[in-house]
Amino acid sequence: xxxxxxxxxxxxxxxxxxxxxxxxxxxxxxxxxxxxxxxxxxxxxxxxxxxxxxxxxxxxxxxxxxxxxxxxxxxxxxxxxxxxxxxxxxxxxxxxxxxxxxxxxxxxxxxxxxxxxxxxxxxxxxxxxxxxxxxxxxxxxxxxxxxxxxxxxxxxxxxxxxxxxxxxxxxxxxxxxxxxxxxxxxxxxxxxxxxxxxxxxxxxxxxxxxxxxxxxxxxxxxxxxxxxxxxxxxxxxxxxxxxxxxxxxxxxxxxxxxxxxxxxxxxxxxxxxxxxxxxxxx
Amino acid sequence: xxxxxxxxxxxxxxxxxxxxxxxxxxxxxxxxxxxxxxxxxxxxxxxxxxxxxxxxxxxxxxxxxxxxxxxxxxxxxxxxxxxxxxxxxxxxxxxxxxxxxxxxxxxxxxxxxxxxxxxxxxxxxxxxxxxxxxxxxxxxxxxxxxxxxxxxxxxxxxxxxxxxxxxxxxxxxxxxxxxxxxxxxxxxxxxxxxxxxxxxxxxxxxxxxxxxxxxxxxxxxxxxxxxxxxxxxxxxxxxxxxxxxxxxxxxxxxxxxxxxxxxxxxxxxxxxxxxxxxxxxx
Numbered sequence: 001x002x003x004x005x006x007x008x009x010x011x012x013x014x015x016x017x018x019x020x021x022x023x024x025x026x027x028x029x030x031x032x033x034x035x036x037x038x039x040x041x042x043x044x045x046x047x048x049x050x051x052x053x054x055x056x057x058x059x060x061x062x063x064x065x066x067x068x069x070x071x072x073x074x075x076x077x078x079x080x081x082x083x084x085x086x087x088x089x090x091x092x093x094x095x096x097x098x099x100x101x102x103x104x105x106x107x108x109x110x111x112x113x114x115x116x117x118x119x120x121x122x123x124x125x126x127x128x129x130x131x132x133x134x135x136x137x138x139x140x141x142x143x144x145x146x147x148x149x150x151x152x153x154x155x156x157x158x159x160x161x162x163x164x165x166x167x168x169x170x171x172x173x174x175x176x177x178x179x180x181x182x183x184x185x186x187x188x189x190x191x192x193x194x195x196x197x198x199x200x201x202x203x204x205x206x207x208x209x210x211x212x213x214x215x216x217x218x219x220x221x222x223x224x225x226x227x228x229x230x231x232x233x234x235x236x237x238x239x240x241x242x243x244x245x246x247x248x249x250x251x252x253x254x255x256x257x258x259x260x261x262x263x264x265x266x267x268x269x270x271x272x273x274x275x276x277x278x279x280x281x282x
Numbered sequence: 283x284x285x286x287x288x289x290x291x292x293x294x295x296x297x298x299x300x301x302x303x304x305x306x307x308x309x310x311x312x313x314x315x316x317x318x319x320x321x322x323x324x325x326x327x328x329x330x331x332x333x334x335x336x337x338x339x340x341x342x343x344x345x346x347x348x349x350x351x352x353x354x355x356x357x358x359x360x361x362x363x364x365x366x367x368x369x370x371x372x373x374x375x376x377x378x379x380x381x382x383x384x385x386x387x388x389x390x391x392x393x394x395x396x397x398x399x400x401x402x403x404x405x406x407x408x409x410x411x412x413x414x415x416x417x418x419x420x421x422x423x424x425x426x427x428x429x430x431x432x433x434x435x436x437x438x439x440x441x442x443x444x445x446x447x448x449x450x451x452x453x454x455x456x457x458x459x460x461x462x463x464x465x466x467x468x469x470x471x472x473x474x475x476x477x478x479x480x481x482x483x484x485x486x487x488x489x490x491x492x493x494x495x496x497x498x499x500x501x502x503x504x505x506x507x508x509x510x511x512x513x514x515x516x517x518x519x520x521x522x523x524x525x526x527x528x529x530x531x532x533x534x535x536x537x538x539x540x541x542x543x544x545x546x547x548x549x550x551x552x553x554x555x556x557x558x559x560x561x562x563x564x
Contacts, residue, residue, distance in 0.1 A: 127410055132397075149304075
């Protein structure tokens with residue numbers, strides 16, 4: 001997986017280096033290269049790998065997903081949103097630069113992710129399908145809706161189902177899209193199963209975030225812990241405690257694994273990602 | 283032109299009404315329907331009209347341009363950017379709602395403009411070409427670069443050439459893209475001439491903005507005047523005075539008209555837009 005991360009990082013750098021020099025280019029580079037785990041692009045590329053297909057041609061599409069993920073983090077950290085100072089152990093984009101630069105850096109990433117796919121060496125039909133999956137997932141009925149719901153429940157208690165709905169859109173939509181984009185170029189008939197796997201992993205991932213906000217180490221996490229409690233935010237942990245939350249995380253990973261076994265692919269590549277996610281401490 | 287504006291408005295409303303209900307949907311609707319002049323979509327559709335081709339099929343692409351224009355205004359008005367309270371005589375998006383909602387509304391519009399084109403009844407080849415023109419123009423080497431340059435020159439004097447470069451990207455790129463998108467569906471061989479016409483009009487438009495910031499009526503303009511002077515911002519007016527600036531505006535419109543005469547189209551439709559722009563007081 002390390003090789004994959006290196007290839008993703010090097011392609012992301014190439015993409016950004018093509019922009020005209022400006023402070024916003026620097027801010028984009030700073031946030032893109034701040035040590036993200038690259039989970040979403042890895043998922044897309046390992047899905048392709050699991051069919052025995054060479055993933056190198058699809059690095060561009062995978063980078064587009066990471067660009068959208070990074071834009072969402074930059075805007076999410078802004079003073080007008082979560083007002084966070086630290087991300088991955090480094091100053092957030094608006095802290096390192098300034099607010100205007102961070103707003104434009106986020107806008108730039110969301111905009112340029114389109115251009116990355118448009119410029120890639122894919123057929124026009126494939127470009128359209130990739131853009132459809134990606135921008136549906138990141139849009140007003142997808143990831144952005146997740147952000148809105150998250151905001152709406154900042155000052156009122158969310159129940160279990162409401163939390164799931166927030167997680168489904170805020171995290172699940174983009175992770176699911178990454179897996180679907182991988183399946184699209186291999187065997188589109190499997191797309192719905194991959195989508196389901198993506199949602200299971202997305203929900204598990206988000207509950208882990210809630211747990212890590214209580215049990216995690218702020219130095220390892222690279223951001224402050226305890227903020228959910230401080231903000232009186234409803235989380236899985238506040239609703240059902242750490243142990244029960246961890247049981248649900250395990251259950252989601254188990255269900256994702258069972259779905260995976262329905263597919264005629266090299267499971268071990270995806271199981272490896274899930275094992276890594278299960279053990280994550282950041 | 284009134285009929286065109288009505289059709290654009292009604293299509294924009296249809297697009298937004300399809301989103302899931304949320305405060306961000308309301309904010310998008312509020313800003314989209316706040317009485318914009320619809321210059322960019324009108325330009326695209328009148329270029330198509332000028333070839334004698336029915337523009338109705340292209341309303342979606344025209345709306346996508348307006349959505350990108352509106353997102354740029356919402357983000358531009360944010361406290362972290364220009365911190366404006368009024369736009370078109372109404373509270374800016376973050377004033378009417380809140381900052382987080384305005385950030386997400388802008389993100390939503392930029393994201394959904396892609397989906398509008400993807401969902402339109404065009405061939406995949408046409409969708410790709412339209413997206414290429416639009417997202418190149420609005421991106422990190424286009425409109426966003428214009429914003430960055432504008433920021434960079436907030437605290438230092440810009441000369442004539444530097445101002446032109448800012449205007450070229452900040453306003454010219456998107457207006458030019460609108461004309462190119464119209465030409466693309468009619469006669470792509472004319473695209474470069476339309477691009478040039480777009481840049482001339484864009485520069486004239488932006489210098490008019492500088493003039494109106496000094497001579498305009500804040501009630502008619504729907505925003506406060508005198509802000510450039512207050513912010514010690516370099517403008518055409520501060521560099522060469524009102525009369526000389528007006529002469530340059532007229533010269534750009536004249537050059538745009540001369541370019542127009544090179545084309546085998548119904549000029550009068552485009553001349554009508556230019557006449558309206560020449561006389562604009564808001």
